[in-house]
Amino acid sequence: MKNKILLLLTCLLFITSAYAQDNPATWIELGFSKKIIKNLKVEFNPELRLRGDYQVDTYIIEGGLSYRLHKYLTLASYYRYENAYDYKKSTGAYKDQVSLNRIAFDAKSGFDLKRFDFQFRLRYTQGLYTNNDASEFRYRAKLAYNIKGLKLLPFASVELFHDQSVLDLDRENISGGLKSIDKIRYTGGFSYEINKKNEVTLFYRLQDNRAKKESVNILGIGYSLDF
Numbered sequence: 001m002k003n004k005i006l007l008l009l010t011c012l013l014f015i016t017s018a019y020a021q022d023n024p025a026t027w028i029e030l031g032f033s034k035k036i037i038k039n040l041k042v043e044f045n046p047e048l049r050l051r052g053d054y055q056v057d058t059y060i061i062e063g064g065l066s067y068r069l070h071k072y073l074t075l076a077s078y079y080r081y082e083n084a085y086d087y088k089k090s091t092g093a094y095k096d097q098v099s100l101n102r103i104a105f106d107a108k109s110g111f112d113l114k115r116f117d118f119q120f121r122l123r124y125t126q127g128l129y130t131n132n133d134a135s136e137f138r139y140r141a142k143l144a145y146n147i148k149g150l151k152l153l154p155f156a157s158v159e160l161f162h163d164q165s166v167l168d169l170d171r172e173n174i175s176g177g178l179k180s181i182d183k184i185r186y187t188g189g190f191s192y193e194i195n196k197k198n199e200v201t202l203f204y205r206l207q208d209n210r211a212k213k214e215s216v217n218i219l220g221i222g223y224s225l226d227f
Contacts, residue, residue: 061081117144
């Protein structure tokens with residue numbers, strides 16, 4: 001009981017601290033999956049990202065297939081359409097839109113150790129058009145802890161981005177090591193399993209755009225449904 005109360009208090013502190021940031025962005029992530037045959041799933045993952053003033057920043061439509069090749073290895077491929085809104089910096093007024101089309105390939109692995117769950121993902125993305133054909137490597141590690149008698153699952157993750165379109169001149173702005181890593185996402189949050197098919201997630205994310213020397217605070221909510 002004490003652990004449950006402590007965890008709930010931590011949740012409240014987590015939410016309060018996220019909102020205390022100056023105009024944090026809001027990300028809404030959805031995930032839907034359906035098993036087609038043994039080990040093969042079709043996935044649909046739409047996403048909406050709002051700026052700190054709750055204007056639409058980006059919406060994403062993503063769909064693909066994932067195949068569990070082995071107990072410790074899942075391969076996946078996705079198509080992503082991303083539409084980003086541009087705003088005038090001086091007034092925040094709507095100006096234009098930028099559309100991106102990408103394909104992505106994932107290799108996922110992980111294992112359990114007592115109550116800890118370790119997950120790893122390597123992702124490669126490739127733009128589909130001549131004026132947007134940059135590729136990117138993304139490396140993510142995630143750790144979750146299963147608390148006995150509680151459906152609330154705390155987790156933390158870090159994701160490193162190596163965007164091939166970032167110029168060497170911009171990489172000179174990166175302080176410290178890992179000059180090839182232009183962006184890092186740090187995420188912490190909680191997942192709650194409603195039942196075996198439904199899950200909701202609340203998270204706080206710090207996105208460090210190293211090449212631009214700027215960071216974004218993000219409060220997010222997610223929902224996943226496995227048909």
